[in-house]
Amino acid sequence: MNYEQLFSARGKHVQSPRLAGVNYELTFNWGYPDPACLPNEAVLEAAERALRTHGQDPLQYGGAMGNPKFADQLVEKLRRDQKMDITRDNIMITSGSMPILGLMCDLFVNVGDTVIVEAPTFLGAVRVMKNAGAKVIGIDLDANGMKLDQLEAALATLKAQNITPKFIYVIPNFQNPTGLTTPVERRQAIIALAKAYNTIILEDDAYYDLRFRNQSLPTMYSLAGNTGVVYMGTFSKILSPGMRLGWAVGEAGLIKTMSTMKVDGTSPFSTHIAEEFCKEDGLVNNIAKVRAIYAQRCEQMQDALSEFMPAEVKWTDPDGGFFVWLTAPEHVNIADAVTKARARGVDFQIGVPFFADGRGQNTARLSFSYVPFDQMARGIQIIAESIREVM
């Protein structure tokens, strides 16, 4: 059967598969949690409490939210930690945060519509946007996030063509892939531009709780006065990616529409077990624990980079999150360094796929979240030697 003849306009745009994982002895490639941060025993205890004291609910059908008590815990967490002024009507719970990207595209993006992202930005988000048929425009970053002049110029150019971008996708804390944080003033300026050009912001704050130093910054959702911003987050970095739990925050009417569009209910199984896990400061204590581990990992990577990298190579020193962004001199082809490192069992990610336009050949993302502690220095040494060889 020739299925393509029946495809939708969107179906004809499906061309961005997931990056395939290849196993190397040591990988700095993926934004995976440290296995030591995955609380198998505590989750098992939570499963025991949920399956023995919640009756049929964990295994039965649930509503769009899964377990409403878990939704209450999430509201409490976001009010306490993120200082967001929200109620239950402002949130939806999804299977990880990826479906929020999918729903944003379903709700806003016709094939051919434009969205704006940071350049570089999170690969997985661009994959979803492109598969939905979006034209993705990247705005370069400086040390403080999206370059305002470039953002304003892009918005003005689009307006001159009668195009309103459907949303501006921003990762303001410890950005993936750069590790950079957008300060309050820049956040406010981006919000002002979005308002001026009649569009909205999709704020992806996957790493908010993993701040190692300095004060937490107010979310763009709060800075915008709780309107014109959809805020997305995830339990993947603070509990478990395997359990697939994420959330969106937005104005009540919009959340209601997204919830209507949402095809599947959220897992009662995961949300009942998560409720038990989060009780009695379970989540609070877990966040404190994993934050300390990632802070130590980041410091370890910074030390190794300082020790082994050629002087001409620069890298970021993030305030939190999982990632360091490395920039070699312009003539250096990092692809060759990756090949050399892989031959020695060490994998890392060239920066190119994080850009929409083939740039980034002299850049790389190094994840400090996953490599075994005692292999961090050796791995960075091998990467440094590989880069030195191609310089």
Added chain:
Amino acid sequence: MNYEQLFSARGKHVQSPRLAGVNYELTFNWGYPDPACLPNEAVLEAAERALRTHGQDPLQYGGAMGNPKFADQLVEKLRRDQKMDITRDNIMITSGSMPILGLMCDLFVNVGDTVIVEAPTFLGAVRVMKNAGAKVIGIDLDANGMKLDQLEAALATLKAQNITPKFIYVIPNFQNPTGLTTPVERRQAIIALAKAYNTIILEDDAYYDLRFRNQSLPTMYSLAGNTGVVYMGTFSKILSPGMRLGWAVGEAGLIKTMSTMKVDGTSPFSTHIAEEFCKEDGLVNNIAKVRAIYAQRCEQMQDALSEFMPAEVKWTDPDGGFFVWLTAPEHVNIADAVTKARARGVDFQIGVPFFADGRGQNTARLSFSYVPFDQMARGIQIIAESIREVM
């Protein structure tokens, strides 16, 4: 913020929310599993094995399929039970089966496109199709499924308007809501019509394993020679809806495209625990157990209907599944009977929402899967008395 001004064509069609659940003392309304069929202790034991012997995998990121070993078990199950000639390349695993409906709409349906369904059919499917902007055409059922003359006439009328329906959605076994089964000859005739009019079939076989009597019938996927049919199924009726596990079967190329379009990975947590549950005939034994329970429930409902219903009321006697379809004389308004029954604490579902066009005022769906065993007769008696009162 006025978000609507930014909505996609699809976003403007989001208007079909989930049916809200209201609690009554006894409900014949929902297709919920019997709580006695939800294996809390066995799932807990499976969770213990998965979390203690699968290392980081249940809580870590996984691929599009979740746990590949669970995918292998599913292939084995479909080859053995459904007699399907498939390999791993023919399946995808999703969070329940609803996302298959979503992906089929993403891949095939532009706003305004036509799809064909049975009338009556599964509410949740129509909700997803309508929210994707599809025009939904219902084909009446006789005792053997879709009326062929009506299906052919609809296809011919559409063809004369240059319209190819994107798919024909069929529930061939113990249909929701009628309980009817489409025999092999009718399945073959529907396949022939789909081929002749260049469209495909979406075969929803949620209840395949819950056959109480007579031989299992070959799937439409197999009857069509493994082409032109997407087959969808679920673990919701044979393991647990709360764990959100479902699957699609299709030609390898199409499954690859659907998998690329799929936004989120499938839960490693649920698929690792499910793998342990299914091992050593765990799933086989559970299917045998729940099949016997639902067979007994169905018989019990048939007995109660025979005892209490007015002679003018007809109902189906399904070979499997969860549902009986009840038809009162044409002048009877079942809505009034529902009101009367609810006043006595008993809820059931009028047939109207299962049709696309407001028909079905004298019909009802009765689910025998969920009401406590010892309340079945009393509940049916109250429904029968309510119907008698409005006759």
